[in-house]
Amino acid sequence: MSTEKEQLYAVSIYTENNIGLLNRISAIFQRRHINIESLNTSPSEIEGVSKFTIVVNMNEVNIKKIIGQIEKQVEVIKAYYHSLDDIIYQISGLFKIKSELLFEERQIQNIIKESNARIVTVNKEFFVLEKSGKKEEIVTLYNKLSVFGIMQYTRSGLIAITKEEMKISELLETYSN
Amino acid sequence: METQTITNTETAKKVTERISGSEAIVRCLIAEDVKIIYGYPGGAIMPVYDELYKYQDKIHHVLTRHEQGATHAAQGFARISGQVGVAIATSGPGATNLITGIADAQIDSTPMVCITGQVPSHLLGSDAFQETDIVGISTPVTKWNCQVTKAADIPAALAKAFYIAKSGRPGPVLVDITKDAQFEEFDFVYEKCEKVRSYLPIPKTVAGSLEAAAKIINEAKKPFIIWGQGVVLSEAEQELIAVVEKAGIPAAWTILGASAIATSHPLNVGMLGMHGNYAPNKLTNECDVLIAIGMRFDDRVTGDLNKYAKQAKVIHFEIDPAEVDKNVKTDVAVLGDAKDTLAKLLPLLNANSHIDWHQQFKDLYKIEYNKVIKNDIYPTKEGLTMGEVIHQINVESKGEAAIVTDVGQHQMIACRYADFNKTKSNITSGGLGTMGFGLPAAIGAKMAAPEREVVSISGDGGYQMTIQELGTIFQQKAAVKIVVLNNEFLGMVRQWQQLFFDRRYASTEMTNPNFVAIAEGYYIKAKKVTKRSELADAVKEMMESKEAYFLEVCVEKEGNVFPMVPSGASVSDIRLE
Ligand SMILES: Cc1ncc(C[n+]2csc(CCOP(=O)(O)OP(=O)(O)O)c2C)c(N)n1
Numbered sequence: 001m002s003t004e005k006e007q008l009y010a011v012s013i014y015t016e017n018n019i020g021l022l023n024r025i026s027a028i029f030q031r032r033h034i035n036i037e038s039l040n041t042s043p044s045e046i047e048g049v050s051k052f053t054i055v056v057n058m059n060e061v062n063i064k065k066i067i068g069q070i071e072k073q074v075e076v077i078k079a080y081y082h083s084l085d086d087i088i089y090q091i092s093g094l095f096k097i098k099s100e101l102l103f104e105e106r107q108i109q110n111i112i113k114e115s116n117a118r119i120v121t122v123n124k125e126f127f128v129l130e131k132s133g134k135k136e137e138i139v140t141l142y143n144k145l146s147v148f149g150i151m152q153y154t155r156s157g158l159i160a161i162t163k164e165e166m167k168i169s170e171l172l173e174t175y176s177n
Numbered sequence: 178m179e180t181q182t183i184t185n186t187e188t189a190k191k192v193t194e195r196i197s198g199s200e201a202i203v204r205c206l207i208a209e210d211v212k213i214i215y216g217y218p219g220g221a222i223m224p225v226y227d228e229l230y231k232y233q234d235k236i237h238h239v240l241t242r243h244e245q246g247a248t249h250a251a252q253g254f255a256r257i258s259g260q261v262g263v264a265i266a267t268s269g270p271g272a273t274n275l276i277t278g279i280a281d282a283q284i285d286s287t288p289m290v291c292i293t294g295q296v297p298s299h300l301l302g303s304d305a306f307q308e309t310d311i312v313g314i315s316t317p318v319t320k321w322n323c324q325v326t327k328a329a330d331i332p333a334a335l336a337k338a339f340y341i342a343k344s345g346r347p348g349p350v351l352v353d354i355t356k357d358a359q360f361e362e363f364d365f366v367y368e369k370c371e372k373v374r375s376y377l378p379i380p381k382t383v384a385g386s387l388e389a390a391a392k393i394i395n396e397a398k399k400p401f402i403i404w405g406q407g408v409v410l411s412e413a414e415q416e417l418i419a420v421v422e423k424a425g426i427p428a429a430w431t432i433l434g435a436s437a438i439a440t441s442h443p444l445n446v447g448m449l450g451m452h453g454n455y456a457p458n459k460l461t462n463e464c465d466v467l468i469a470i471g472m473r474f475d476d477r478v479t480g481d482l483n484k485y486a487k488q489a490k491v492i493h494f495e496i497d498p499a500e501v502d503k504n505v506k507t508d509v510a511v512l513g514d515a516k517d518t519l520a521k522l523l524p525l526l527n528a529n530s531h532i533d534w535h536q537q538f539k540d541l542y543k544i545e546y547n548k549v550i551k552n553d554i555y556p557t558k559e560g561l562t563m564g565e566v567i568h569q570i571n572v573e574s575k576g577e578a579a580i581v582t583d584v585g586q587h588q589m590i591a592c593r594y595a596d597f598n599k600t601k602s603n604i605t606s607g608g609l610g611t612m613g614f615g616l617p618a619a620i621g622a623k624m625a626a627p628e629r630e631v632v633s634i635s636g637d638g639g640y641q642m643t644i645q646e647l648g649t650i651f652q653q654k655a656a657v658k659i660v661v662l663n664n665e666f667l668g669m670v671r672q673w674q675q676l677f678f679d680r681r682y683a684s685t686e687m688t689n690p691n692f693v694a695i696a697e698g699y700y701i702k703a704k705k706v707t708k709r710s711e712l713a714d715a716v717k718e719m720m721e722s723k724e725a726y727f728l729e730v731c732v733e734k735e736g737n738v739f740p741m742v743p744s745g746a747s748v749s750d751i752r753l754e
Contacts (some may be wrong), residue, residue, distance in 0.1 A: 016375050018322065020312060027317050068499035074321045074341055077375040172374060 003061035008037065009081045010089065010160050011067070013052040014044060014168050016075040025052060028069045034058060038091075040157030046169055049077065055158050059115075078171055082162060089160035093138035094120070095129040095145055096152035102127055105148055115141045126151055193366050198328030199224035199359040201367075202292065203232050205335040208367045211263050213254065213624055215239045215247035217274075219267025221294030221307060224359040239624070239653055242645035244271050246617035248278020249643070252287050253621030256604045257579055257629070259412070261342050262621060265292040269307030272353070273314065277611060279349045280318040284608030285433060288347035290338050291315075297357040298326040311353050321346030327363035332368070340370035345378025346497045347410060356689075380498050382513040382521075390492045390509045391525035393466055399534045400426045401464035401489075401527060403449055403457070403478075406433035407471015407496060407515050414438065415599045416519035417470065423523060425530040427538050429457035431472045431605040436597035440576065442655035446538045450478040451742045452589035453550075455751060456541035458742060461486050462749040463537070470494040471515045475608065484747035494518050548753045549739050554594060560733030561709055563590040563662050569712055570632055570660070571596040573720040578630040579604060579622055581657075583615030583639035586668040589738045591634045613642030619657045620649055630658070632722065637663040637689050649697040650725050658719050659701075659727045661692055662733050672737050696727035703727040 015021050022041065029036055037055040044051035058066070063081045070079040099122060101108050112119065119133040138155055159166050196204070202225050214236060218226045228239045244266045253263030262282075266275050272293040280566065282289045295301070296308045312324045321341045325334045331354065338350045394400055408417050412519040414437045421428045421438065427446045428438060438445045447454030449461070461467065467489040472478070479485045482504060493500075493507040494515055501510040511518050553564030567590055570578065576596030581604040582588040588605055597603060604622055606614040619633035640661050650657060667685040674682050695705035702722060706715045712730065719726045742751045 018323075020316065023313065023316050031317070065499070065503055068501075068503070072497065072499045074373060074376045 004061055007060050008057055008084055009063050010084060010087055010158060011052070011054040011056065011063070011070070011079060011081050012162070012166070013054070013070055013079045014046075014077040015050050015052065016077070017043075017048055017050045018075050021033050021073070021075055022052075024073050025054075025070060028066060029054075029056065032062075032066070034066070038157035040159050042146050042159070044168070046172070049172075050169065053158055053160050078168060080162070080166065082160070086164070087160040087162050089134075089158050090132050091135050091138055091158050092130060092132045092156040093141065094152075094154050095131070095142070095150055096114065096126050097129065097145065097150060099123065099125055101148050108145070108148060111141070111144050115144075117141060129156070141145055191363040193229060195362050196365045196598075197224065197228075197359065197387070198331050198354065198361050198363070200521045201227045201237065201328060201331045201363070201365050202335065202354065202359070203228040204365065205332055205367055206263065207232065207235050208336070208369070209261070211236060211261070211337045213237045213239060214263040214265060215241050215250040215254075215621065216265035217241060217244050217247060217271055219271045219294065219307070221268035221296055221356050222265060222271070223294075223442045224356065224591035225265065225292070225294065237373065239620070239649065241617060241620075242648045243643065244274030245277050245613065246643055246646045246649065248275050248282065248289065248622075249611075249614050249617035250621035250649070251289050252278060252282050252614075253581060253604055253618030254625040255287050255289055255621070256618070257601050257622040258625040259410075259601070260625070261288040261339055262288055263290050263292070267294045267307070268296055268311070269309050272311040273309055273521070275351075276315060276318065279315055279351065279607040281606050281611045281614065283318045283320065283702050285606065286347050286406060287349065288342040289349040290335075290342050291349060291351040293326065293351065293353045294359070295353045295355045295528040298355040299357070301326075301355070311351065315351045315738075318349070319351050322353070324353040324355070325358050328356045328358045328363040331358065332366065333370070336368060336370035337373060341373065369678055379496060379514050380512040382511060382518055386511045387518065387521050387525060389512050390468075391522060392448065393490050393509065394424060394426075395527045397466035398531075399464045400424065400466040400468060401460060402426045402428035402468045402470060402530065403431070403441055403461070403472055403595075404428060404434045404470040405431040405472025407494070408434055408437045409601060411471065411496070411514045411516040413471070413514075413516035413518075413519050416516055416523065418442070419523050420526065423528055424526045425470070427535055429454070430474070431478055431607070432592055432605060432672070434472060435592055435603035436600050439598050440596045441536045441598070444535070447542075448593060450475075451480075451744070452593065452738050452740065454542070454593070455545035455740050455753065456538040458740070458748040458751045459541055460537060462488065462747070464489050466490045466492065468492045468494070469505075470519070471496070473500045476504075479504060480742045480746050480748045480750075484749070494501050506749070510592070525708065527720060529575070543754065545740065548754055560736070561706070561712065561730060563587050563732050564594050564737055565709070566660065566662060566712065566716070566730050566732070567591050567594040567634075570714040570720070572713075574630055574632070576633045578602070579626065581605070581619040581631060581633045583633075583635035584612045584669075585636040585639060586664070586672060586738045587634055587636045587662040588737070589669075612639035615639060616659065617641050617646045617649070619659070620646060620653065620655050623657045624653070627656075632658045632660060634660045634662065636668055636738070637661055637687055637692075644695065647696060647701060651699045651701060654724070656722070656724050658722070659725065660719075661729045663689060663692070663729055663731050664736065665689060666734060668736070669738070671735070675737070676734070676743075692729045693727070701727050702726045703729070705729040705731070707731045
């Protein structure tokens, strides 16, 4: 094992849209005892091509090896890793809170305003807040709201766009040569 | 040109036919030129067996006595022929019994296609009778796998399976086919798969890497080649020999690389690794340039990575980019197929001889010979050694036989002492070390190369893991020669207990049955040797037999395999005793 420092990396994986790939990819992390911090899968800009975004805490030597193992999978087109500084990313958090707090605690309204959170829905019992941004922003909001009591809280996986160009379409053309 | 036009028009007016999914499976196999398959029937695969009955003249199905035997036989078939081995099984227990062989094929890069039946698709996920998630179970040990639930998807899935299994770095694939898909009728057309969009079987050689490698090799004072199975898989034996000879580089092999260069070649300096030869292990930490070709720096080869070839520049010829820098950091990685890259390397190399350097190998060999080899193959003390049995087989086979081994002491001894004059002659379970591999693998090897002498060498332990395949040998009239080196112990484990656990022989002693009677029970000619004076004649009789023959040799109970790099130690700490 390398002694190099660990940091958060976002792994972007472009794949064929096939059943079972999630299993293959997660197994690569599992075998090496690497905890997946967050995972998102969605269609990509290219038709028929899916994109996984996986966040892991690792050192660079080992993430490179992981990328090699991922790319080795037959239906993986290309895998990249980035430090969080090299990508533009968003995480979304949802908060379910008792409606009475919205009217009785003035401070809550200020917190919502200051944090640029959005009210998704309000009914008699509860309201739902949505906040997108960096993880820290969502955690900060969580900390502020938890003082008053949160009924439910959930955070999405990280989704990312790279600053650098990713030439997947061109890559696909070279594959088909 | 004219012939090409003809084929083109022929493919253009491809005829479709309405057939069942199960018939399609058999027709796909025929289209892939598969002539022999190994398997075991059961409910979920019965429609396929029914078709196999119909197509008996085209495909020979071998009924093994256990599905594990089917995979190992398919592996033996693949390893000696270079073609894809095929195994089939029913759902549930049939499918799970394939797993050991699949895992073995995965780590040893053996091309294999496994077809399993599955419960009807409407029952999937319901814990139906004999349903297991074989796709989930086999995912970590296959190069690729998939489940087919519609007949129309069968041809494309199987075409892809064969292509993936044999291209690039080969490996096992599994296609699981539901029973309803086997019954369903559809319009059959088969097209071979020649590419998969996301899959690049052979990576491009990085520009300049060959030149960089050649420069380092040309400047080297003590270059050392270590080659692995990649050379055999890409059939780069001649290219490797040309490089070795032109640049005068001593070359050693991993267990799966054995036989790519003949044992007698003067620059072949022996086996690497835990029970490899003294010189190549020691001198790994002396060379100035280490050239690894088609090998993956397995820990059984490297020992302690922190003390492995630290002084050397490392050049790695490799088809699988994920292997580069995985265990050993390289200075130059030459990606690509070894046959191609070695051919391109050759003209860039200066002719050289490195006589002094080569002498160092010879000197260390002399030490190993006097301390170990002499006593192993020409013993004077009482008790037969495994080494002298292998030596006797060499005498009778003249190095022409394919040697199939099981796992344990006898495997190490066989690989150390067997003479190999021909490539693809060493069939053994390397990466997984699967006991029970040997006997069924020998069946596959013999059926793929009936013209060759195939000698299976097992220990008394591993032999009993798949002993039931004697039935397959008998039924198929497969003329394999079966040698069991009986030390009444799980020898290799006992050796470790002796060396590292204070001789506490916990559950390694074996009370064995009458092996000769068992072989004879399967109508196989059999003999048992207990004395040195009987050995030569018995081996001769076995090798001259036209049919299968079983030979049990009772060897010394507590013989050890040396040299040895204790696990976790450095290769330079290799022990001679
Ligand atoms: C399936 C399996 N189980 C256990 C082992 C561990 N193991 C490695 S060598 C060995 C002993 C083999 O004994 P035997 O077959 O008698 O051969 P010998 O070493 O005596 O030549 C064992 C148990 C293994 N490699 N494979």
